[in-house]
Every structure is written in C-alpha cells, then in structure tokens.
Amino acid sequence: MERVVVVTGANSGVGLALCERLLAEDAGLRLCLACRNVQRAEAARLALLTSHRHAQVDLLRLDVGSVRSVLTAAREVKARYAKIDYLYLNAGIMPNPQVDTKAFFKGLFSRNLINMFATGQGLLTQQDNLNSDGLQEVFATNLFGHFLLIQELEPLLCQAGRTSSVVWTSSSNAQRSAFSVDDIQHLHGTEPYSSSKYASDLLSLALNTHRNRQGLFSSVICPGLVMTKLTYGILPSFFWTLIMPIMWFLRIFTHTFTLTPYNGAGALHWLFLQRPESLDPKAKYQSLTSGLGTNYTKPRQMDIDSETSEILYVKLLDLEKEVRRKMSEEKADMDTVA
Ligand SMILES: NC(=O)c1ccc[n+]([C@@H]2O[C@H](COP(=O)([O-])OP(=O)(O)OC[C@H]3O[C@@H](n4cnc5c(N)ncnc54)[C@H](OP(=O)(O)O)[C@@H]3O)[C@@H](O)[C@H]2O)c1
Numbered sequence: 001m002e003r004v005v006v007v008t009g010a011n012s013g014v015g016l017a018l019c020e021r022l023l024a025e026d027a028g029l030r031l032c033l034a035c036r037n038v039q040r041a042e043a044a045r046l047a048l049l050t051s052h053r054h055a056q057v058d059l060l061r062l063d064v065g066s067v068r069s070v071l072t073a074a075r076e077v078k079a080r081y082a083k084i085d086y087l088y089l090n091a092g093i094m095p096n097p098q099v100d101t102k103a104f105f106k107g108l109f110s111r112n113l114i115n116m117f118a119t120g121q122g123l124l125t126q127q128d129n130l131n132s133d134g135l136q137e138v139f140a141t142n143l144f145g146h147f148l149l150i151q152e153l154e155p156l157l158c159q160a161g162r163t164s165s166v167v168w169t170s171s172s173n174a175q176r177s178a179f180s181v182d183d184i185q186h187l188h189g190t191e192p193y194s195s196s197k198y199a200s201d202l203l204s205l206a207l208n209t210h211r212n213r214q215g216l217f218s219s220v221i222c223p224g225l226v227m228t229k230l231t232y233g234i235l236p237s238f239f240w241t242l243i244m245p246i247m248w249f250l251r252i253f254t255h256t257f258t259l260t261p262y263n264g265a266g267a268l269h270w271l272f273l274q275r276p277e278s279l280d281p282k283a284k285y286q287s288l289t290s291g292l293g294t295n296y297t298k299p300r301q302m303d304i305d306s307e308t309s310e311i312l313y314v315k316l317l318d319l320e321k322e323v324r325r326k327m328s329e330e331k332a333d334m335d336t337v338a
Pocket residue numbers: 008009010011012013014015034035036037040062063064065066090091092093141169170171172222223224225226227228229230231
C-alpha cells in the first residue's frame with residue numbers, strides 16, 4: 001500500500017529538498033505539499049514533477065499560523081486520505097531578526113566562533129507580533145498550529161496495527177534559557193524563535209509519552225545551518241556570499257554547516273528510512289556534512305526533561321480547548337447574525 005507523506009512548508013528550502021529526496025527514495029509514495037502560498041506551492045509541485053514525472057504530488061492550502069486554516073486543512077486531509085504515514089512539521093518563521101553586532105564581532109575573534117555560527121546563541125533576537133487569533137505569531141506558526149494539526153489528524157495518525165511518524169524541524173538555536181513554562185508563547189522575551197523550537201523539542205517528548213501506545217512516534221531534527229529564505233532574512237545574501245569561504249573552512253571543524261537545503265534535509269530523509277519505534281525520544285537527529293561534503297545523520301541528546309515537557313503539554317491542551325471554545329462562540333455569533 002502506498003505511503004502517505006504530508007510536509008508543511010514544502011514550497012522552499014529544507015521542505016522542498018526533503019520532497020525531492022523522498023520521491024527519489026520512493027517514487028510510489030503519495031506526497032502532500034501543505035503550504036500557505038499557493039503559487040509557490042504550485043511552482044514546487046511542477047519542479048518535483050519535472051524530475052519525477054509519474055509522482056503523486058498533491059497540494060494543500062495550509063497557513064499553520066492560523067487556527068481556522070489548520071482546522072479547514074485538517075478536514076480536507078481527512079476527506080482525501082485514509083491514513084498518514086509521515087507528517088513532517090517543517091514550516092517555520094523567524095520574523096524581524098536582529099543580529100547583535102557587538103556580540104557578533106566579539107564572537108568572531110573568540111573561541112566561541114564555531115558555536116556562535118552553529119547555534120546563533122546570544123546573537124539573534126526577534127520582534128514578535130500578535131496574530132489575528134490573539135496568539136504570538138512565532139509560537140502559533142512554529143509550534144501551536146502544528147500541535148493543533150496533530151490533534152485534528154489523530155484518526156489518520158493513530159490507527160490500530162500500524163505506526164506513524166511525526167517529525168519536527170527544530171534547530172540548534174532551541175535553547176532552554178529562552179523558554180519558560182510560565183510564558184510558553186514568549187510574550188516577554190526577545191528570542192521567540194529559540195523558545196518555540198525548544199518547545200517543539202519538549203512537545204515531541206510529551207507526544208511520545210502519550211501517543212506511542214496508539215502507534216504515533218515523534219522525532220526532532222536539526223537541519224544545521226542552511227542557506228534558505230530564512231537565513232537570507234537574517235543577513236543579506238551578499239554578506240553570506242562574502243563569508244562563505246570561512247564557512248567552508250569551518251566545516252572542517254564542525255559538520256553542522258550543511259549549507260545546502262539538500263544536505264539540511266538529510267536527517268528528515270534518514271528518519272524516513274528508520275523504524276519509528278527504534279528512535280530515541282530524547283535525541284535530536286542532526287543533519288551533518290563533513291569537510292569533504294559527505295552528508296550524514298547523527299543523534300545528539302537534547303537538553304530536555306519529562307517534567308517540563310509534561311507541563312507544556314498540559315498547557316497546550318488547555319490552550320487548544322480555549323481556542324476551540326472561541327471558535328465555536330464566533331460561529332454561534334455568526335449563525336445568530338445570519
Ligand atoms: N535554514 C536554517 O539554517 C535552519 C536552521 C535550523 C532550523 N531551520 C528550520 O527549518 C525549517 C525550514 O526552514 P528553511 O530554512 O527551509 O526556510 P524557508 O525556505 O523560509 O522555508 C520555510 C517554509 O515554511 C513555510 N511557512 C512559513 N510560515 C508558514 C505558515 N504560517 N504556514 C505554512 N507554511 C509556512 C514557508 O512558506 P512561505 O513560502 O509561505 O513563506 C516555507 O515554505 C523551519 O522550521 C526553520 O525554522 C532552518
């Protein structure tokens with residue numbers, strides 16, 4: 001039976017490269033590109049069909065940062081497919097990134113140079129906004145929308161006698177110091193991206209605790225530092241071009257500079273080839289590329305604990321209830337007006 005794979009944020013960067021790799025691996029799978037920008041999604045679909053003429057590539061309109069869009073898209077997925085084998089939660093944003101130039105130049109001439117480039121720790125801040133659902137945008141996009149999607153798709157993910165995989169594209173920028181259980185949306189900080197990625201690491205652990213019995217297994221990857229729309233939003237492309245020779249050189253010492261979306265998607269592809277039950281729920285699977293350009297995947301233990309993961313999980317369930325209540329109230333109001 002054909003395998004069904006859904007990829008969020010599949011129209012560019014790591015997500016699109018993953019789709020290429022999956023089709024090269026298994027031309028018979030049913031691939032669903034879940035994207036908010038329909039034009040870019042259609043262009044991605046055409047590009048995939050150019051190299052895999054007979055592939056089954058579907059499009060799904062999904063703005064993962066909007067509750068209404070997630071619920072509508074989930075309904076559509078349930079109407080189209082009887083099951084999901086892999087759900088790649090890859091869409092992500094880092095809005096209005098600011099680089100702390102003082103910290104950057106200090107780091108440039110320090111022993112922390114490689115770690116600074118590899119994780120962006122202490123270097124990157126962002127300005128977040130409230131979205132139309134009244135949620136912090138980065139939290140809603142990188143975490144909550146995906147959580148809601150899993151909840152909605154439970155009947156397709158949790159079926160007797162089979163397993164399914166949920167895979168989060170996290171980051172090495174996911175830092176415990178940026179996250180607080182008292183502020184899961186990161187209203188009061190300046191590192192919403194780091195906070196949301198750390199929260200995805202925690203949530204993955206909680207999903208394994210609560211859903212393994214139902215056949216759902218969750219994993220986390222880090223694509224490494226990849227040149228994509230997201231990185232070009234941090235610093236202009238000419239800057240990256242300028243420092244590229246340094247990056248190639250540093251790759252001899254750290255294999256986390258994967259640089260191309262193809263290399264960045266390595267761990268996502270690798271997970272597709274594993275039995276989900278065999279994976280370590282506390283590991284982050286890293287896409288790595290050696291100085292000679294060899295692409296490989298290696299697990300690293302995450303700095304997470306079950307207690308914090310459980311607290312976050314309960315808070316997300318509460319928020320889900322609240323959001324659903326608000327939606328049904330809005331619907332009731334509209335029905336009354338009509
Ligand atoms: N690049 C890196 O070095 C790096 C490092 C660590 C982690 N990551 C993670 O890797 C993932 C992929 O990013 P990328 O580097 O490949 O950057 P990218 O090329 O900008 O891809 C991000 C994708 O997410 C989609 N997206 C954003 N907001 C969305 C929303 N509300 N609903 C649906 N889709 C949405 C984008 O679609 P649109 O075309 O509609 O914007 C795009 O397809 C992200 O989760 C990112 O955090 C990247």
